[in-house]
Amino acid sequence: xxxxxxxxxxxxxxxxxxxxxxxxxxxxxxxxxxxxxxxxxxxxxxxxxxxxxxxxxxxxxxxxxxxxxxxxxxxxxxxxxxxxxxxxxxxxxxxxxxxxxxxxxxxxxxxxxxxxxxxxxxxxxxxxxxxxxxxxxxxxx
Amino acid sequence: xxxxxxxxxxxxxxxxxxxxxxxxxxxxxxxxxxxxxxxxxxxxxxxxxxxxxxxxxxxxxxxxxxxxxxxxxxxxxxxxxxxxxxxxxxxxxxxxxxxxxxxxxxxxxxxxxxxxxxxxxxxxxxxxxxxxxxxxxxxxx
Amino acid sequence: xxxxxxxxxxxxxxxxxxxxxxxxxxxxxxxxxxxxxxxxxxxxxxxxxxxxxxxxxxxxxxxxxxxxxxxxxxxxxxxxxxxxxxxxxxxxxxxxxxxxxxxxxxxxxxxxxxxxxxxxxxxxxxxxxxxxxxxxxxxxx
Numbered sequence: 416x417x418x419x420x421x422x423x424x425x426x427x428x429x430x431x432x433x434x435x436x437x438x439x440x441x442x443x444x445x446x447x448x449x450x451x452x453x454x455x456x457x458x459x460x461x462x463x464x465x466x467x468x469x470x471x472x473x474x475x476x477x478x479x480x481x482x483x484x485x486x487x488x489x490x491x492x493x494x495x496x497x498x499x500x501x502x503x504x505x506x507x508x509x510x511x512x513x514x515x516x517x518x519x520x521x522x523x524x525x526x527x528x529x530x531x532x533x534x535x536x537x538x539x540x541x542x543x544x545x546x547x548x549x550x551x552x553x554x555x556x
Numbered sequence: 557x558x559x560x561x562x563x564x565x566x567x568x569x570x571x572x573x574x575x576x577x578x579x580x581x582x583x584x585x586x587x588x589x590x591x592x593x594x595x596x597x598x599x600x601x602x603x604x605x606x607x608x609x610x611x612x613x614x615x616x617x618x619x620x621x622x623x624x625x626x627x628x629x630x631x632x633x634x635x636x637x638x639x640x641x642x643x644x645x646x647x648x649x650x651x652x653x654x655x656x657x658x659x660x661x662x663x664x665x666x667x668x669x670x671x672x673x674x675x676x677x678x679x680x681x682x683x684x685x686x687x688x689x690x691x692x693x694x695x696x697x
Numbered sequence: 698x699x700x701x702x703x704x705x706x707x708x709x710x711x712x713x714x715x716x717x718x719x720x721x722x723x724x725x726x727x728x729x730x731x732x733x734x735x736x737x738x739x740x741x742x743x744x745x746x747x748x749x750x751x752x753x754x755x756x757x758x759x760x761x762x763x764x765x766x767x768x769x770x771x772x773x774x775x776x777x778x779x780x781x782x783x784x785x786x787x788x789x790x791x792x793x794x795x796x797x798x799x800x801x802x803x804x805x806x807x808x809x810x811x812x813x814x815x816x817x818x819x820x821x822x823x824x825x826x827x828x829x830x831x832x833x834x835x836x837x838x
Contacts, residue, residue: 510750550733
């Protein structure tokens with residue numbers, strides 16, 4: 416039984432920057448020596464999200480527009496009013512999407528579809544340095 | 557410590573077909589020999605979702621209607637415009653709901669509410685064959 | 698390798714009561730003896746959600762308002778019409794947010810941001826007693 420954990424730092428642009436982190440996670444899975452098990456991905460913070468998408472520019476534009484409707488950047492937020500922040504909509508998007516996900520590992524590979532990539536969505540209103548932690552658990556067989 | 561992984565194939569109807577997969581997963585949990593631990597469920601692809609609902613026709617209709625509002629099938633999608641596809645809304649629903657979830661296993665049973673079933677939601681615009689991978693980790697005690 | 702599972706009971710107010718459960722979960726992680734691994738949190742039922750937020754009153758008000766728009770309490774629900782219930786919107790919120798999440802454990806601590814708390818959202822229309830199960834897996838190193 417292997418338990419392997421690694422954190423990586425990523426620079427993001429903010430404003431719902433959607434970053435493909437699949438290869439980064441696959442590399443950590445490779446290092447872990449796990450052949451069968453689970454890779455758990457978690458982003459630190461309350462203005463980001465982790466999910467999967469087909470990573471092509473059409474989907475990314477569609478997802479940004481849908482999130483702009485679900486949690487518009489320029490409406491009243493009690494959070495902004497209270498703290499002088501501008502990222503109330505980022506907090507909402509993060510709470511709804513969630514900041515962590517787990518995917519299976521089979522024969523040392525993330526078991527995803529060909530058109531399914533793991534992404535970090537940075538909803539914050541400015542560039543950030545983000546920490547992603549990957550926990551890989553399973554067997555070497 | 558047990559790590560047990562099994563994939564199953566499922567036929568779906570598309571158009572937000574919502575399939576109750578609880579018994580299928582419970583069966584895999586049983587086979588695994590795990591009595592205390594975690595069952596992780598993951599669907600392959602970027603136009604499906606995994607979640608739990610009370611599996612009764614009222615809820616299913618309500619969920620479909622809510623998703624039709626959140627990501628309407630018949631509006632402009634950059635994905636559709638770019639690729640000639642018709643499933644832009646399916647991609648959005650999948651990114652927002654997510655394609656994987658984990659639930660506890662206690663005394664060899666999925667620890668869910670009586671009116672809480674695990675479902676595969678197929679958002680795609682046509683029937684599909686779907687692969688679901690279940691990873692069960694834990695102890696035989 | 699440690700597999701540790703504990704369930705706790707919580708009283709909630711309903712109507713999207715958002716309860717900070719971070720310290721409760723941290724306590725269970727401490728008890729587990731796991732220093733490196735994963736903590737998986739799951740709520741039993743189909744009218745609740747588990748996610749993370751910055752736990753301050755502005756965000757909580759913003760999240761409640763966003764959910765009121767996403768799944769308004771006082772519109773037609775087939776679930777309500779069929780069963781004489783009043784909690785159709787609670788079911789929708791739960792299916793969309795999900796009832797389970799996993800977060801990393803590093804040096805015996807939940808690896809979360811300073812302004813990132815784990816919350817139980819009780820969407821039901823009345824006070825409830827809720828059961829949360831925490832499964833901690835990992836190593837003592």
